[in-house]
Amino acid sequence: MSTLVYINSNNGLNKAALEVVTYSKNLGGNVTVIATGSSNQELLATLGQYGASKVIFEASVTADDAQQLTELIATVAQAENAATIVFSHDVVAKAIAPRLSVKLKAGLVSGAIEAPNADGSIKVNVFSGKAFGSVKVTSDKKIISLLPNSIQPSISGSNCSVEAFNGTLTTSKIKVISTKKPEGAIPLPEAELVVSAGRGLKGPENWGMVEDLAAALGAATACSRPVADIGWRPHHEHVGQTGVAIRPNLYIAAGISGAIQHLAGVNGSKVIVVINTDAEAPFFKAADYGIIGDAFEVLPKLTAAVKKFKAENH
Amino acid sequence: MNILVGIFVLNLQPIEKKSKMKILVCISKSPDTTSKIAFTDNNTKFDENGVQYIVNPYDEWYALVRALELKETIGGNVTIVTVGNAADEAIIRKALAIGADEAVRIDADPTDAYYTAMQIADYAKSNGFDLVLTGKETINYNGSQVGGMIAEAMDLPFVSLATKLDAAGTTLTLEREIVGGVQVVEVQTPAVISCAKGMAEQRIPNMRGIMAARTKPLQVIAPVAVETLTTYTTYTMPNAKSACKLIDPSNMDELVELLHNEAKVI
Numbered sequence A: 001m002s003t004l005v006y007i008n009s010n011n012g013l014n015k016a017a018l019e020v021v022t023y024s025k026n027l028g029g030n031v032t033v034i035a036t037g038s039s040n041q042e043l044l045a046t047l048g049q050y051g052a053s054k055v056i057f058e059a060s061v062t063a064d065d066a067q068q069l070t071e072l073i074a075t076v077a078q079a080e081n082a083a084t085i086v087f088s089h090d091v092v093a094k095a096i097a098p099r100l101s102v103k104l105k106a107g108l109v110s111g112a113i114e115a116p117n118a119d120g121s122i123k124v125n126v127f128s129g130k131a132f133g134s135v136k137v138t139s140d141k142k143i144i145s146l147l148p149n150s151i152q153p154s155i156s157g158s159n160c161s162v163e164a165f166n167g168t169l170t171t172s173k174i175k176v177i178s179t180k181k182p183e184g185a186i187p188l189p190e191a192e193l194v195v196s197a198g199r200g201l202k203g204p205e206n207w208g209m210v211e212d213l214a215a216a217l218g219a220a221t222a223c224s225r226p227v228a229d230i231g232w233r234p235h236h237e238h239v240g241q242t243g244v245a246i247r248p249n250l251y252i253a254a255g256i257s258g259a260i261q262h263l264a265g266v267n268g269s270k271v272i273v274v275i276n277t278d279a280e281a282p283f284f285k286a287a288d289y290g291i292i293g294d295a296f297e298v299l300p301k302l303t304a305a306v307k308k309f310k311a312e313n314h
Numbered sequence B: 001m002n003i004l005v006g007i008f009v010l011n012l013q014p015i016e017k018k019s020k021m022k023i024l025v026c027i028s029k030s031p032d033t034t035s036k037i038a039f040t041d042n043n044t045k046f047d048e049n050g051v052q053y054i055v056n057p058y059d060e061w062y063a064l065v066r067a068l069e070l071k072e073t074i075g076g077n078v079t080i081v082t083v084g085n086a087a088d089e090a091i092i093r094k095a096l097a098i099g100a101d102e103a104v105r106i107d108a109d110p111t112d113a114y115y116t117a118m119q120i121a122d123y124a125k126s127n128g129f130d131l132v133l134t135g136k137e138t139i140n141y142n143g144s145q146v147g148g149m150i151a152e153a154m155d156l157p158f159v160s161l162a163t164k165l166d167a168a169g170t171t172l173t174l175e176r177e178i179v180g181g182v183q184v185v186e187v188q189t190p191a192v193i194s195c196a197k198g199m200a201e202q203r204i205p206n207m208r209g210i211m212a213a214r215t216k217p218l219q220v221i222a223p224v225a226v227e228t229l230t231t232y233t234t235y236t237m238p239n240a241k242s243a244c245k246l247i248d249p250s251n252m253d254e255l256v257e258l259l260h261n262e263a264k265v266i
């Protein structure tokens, strides 16, 4: 059995890339990586430590055109005789994996959160995180896209060989006009720590407290739906059933009531801290640690405590 | 019978070219967001008891409403398509009430994303659409699969998770989410787009729309023979959380200590 892993190494190797290589290694069999973005062979070779036996790179292909990228991955999958293809369940995978599923007639499991069960079925979130389902692929080939932060990367070997992709591809049909990437911001879906706030913060001018805590922790920021709807925060921070579903190690929610639609997107978090003035707020039922108190007082105190802790422990 | 209808439509390819957009919006049903999620038959089936179905929010709020806005500004026609049973006509009428011109129901159980996408692609291929829109994902299975699958089956470009969509002639300008940012891209029609938050605002159907929806054309067509590639074997519910530990708001050092030593997350 052979597994092909796609990674986008535009900005180096992120944790999600190491997660998918580790995951594929755990499936058993040979693991080949197809990487787009970087041509840094020294860096790509380190994927061998996480279980890859070979990395093929194609630096000229971007992640912009799903059609072109699908062609690249399908070509390599055929050449490597891959029975399974693994992605990290990010925005790129959401564009390519379904195309590839049709092209290769390979059943697609989106948003896997665990290694396959003994019967080959794979656990995924369903109903926006309100339940889990086990999906069985009935086709010969399969595609798995792994939800970020579902497994820990682990080192099991040494550097592997790296080679350039050798072949021609059609040109991209998607013309990129501009790209905006906020400096230094941690992408929410991959974040291990998240600080989130809701309507209890009263207005966008009060978000400094939230950002200060996030900066002290090295966390990403998120918000409830009404906060994004009113325009206090950007849409991509909206978490929940109709926003982003996340499963960080730590989710801190300040001034969020914990409506069922909000909980759906965050209850996969390993630890939840809730800060709310209302002891009856439904969020406390989903919390591990609760603080009944005013976010305007608690957030700065928590930020100070985190800074003190970091200063003492580093 | 139904298949004949399909063939007639095939012969009615638009003759006058462009500017007016022929748009197909794919809609799916999903349980109302407040539904209690439970399973039956030994946890192998979703328990529909007492569940109210709605149009999947991404399909309705973003894909459908943006299609209607485009039609209102540049002219054209908006068809909605769903793969589903007769019971799903309630959500079809809702989408018609919001303003779609006509509807197609492909008469089958949407057993998996591949099966569903192949049905829609087969219908769309023979009907000359400029634009095929889907929601970003459904809120029940969250696969984000159908749009990309339709695009591949039709050999069309696909822009996923678009938050803005404008059309001028045959050029579409889109804003979309990329890893850690946003991007503006251009693509030529025909194309398939999956729609996310930002693209449009929810519209509440008015009485006139609801009345008009009753008489708008709803075509039922037979499915094509397609296999499925995946199946859900069982469902489980998350473990209940143990009781929440309350911490004194003035003692944040204690919280940090617990997050470090007990929860081990920082």
Ligand SMILES: Cc1cc2nc3c(=O)[nH]c(=O)nc-3n(C[C@H](O)[C@H](O)[C@H](O)COP(=O)(O)OP(=O)(O)OC[C@H]3O[C@@H](n4cnc5c(N)ncnc54)[C@H](O)[C@@H]3O)c2cc1C
Residues within 6 Å of the ligand: A197, A198, A199, A200, A201, A223, A224, A225, A226, A227, A238, A239, A240, A241, A242, A243, A254, A255, A256, A257, A258, A259, A260, A261, A262, A265, A275, A276, A277, A278, A281, A293, A294, A295, A296, B033, B057
């Ligand atoms: C179809 C549908 C889909 C939806 N999808 C989503 C979704 O994806 N994500 C989502 O978040 N919501 C979603 N919602 C909305 C959801 O139902 C709630 O309305 C929303 O989550 C509430 O946001 P909130 O908690 O910020 O605001 P509120 O409900 O107004 O809660 C504010 C909270 O702040 C507390 N508070 C006030 N002042 C302070 C203070 N000084 N310090 C501390 N606490 C304070 C209050 O006690 C209260 O609990 C959806 C709704 C529908 C109908």
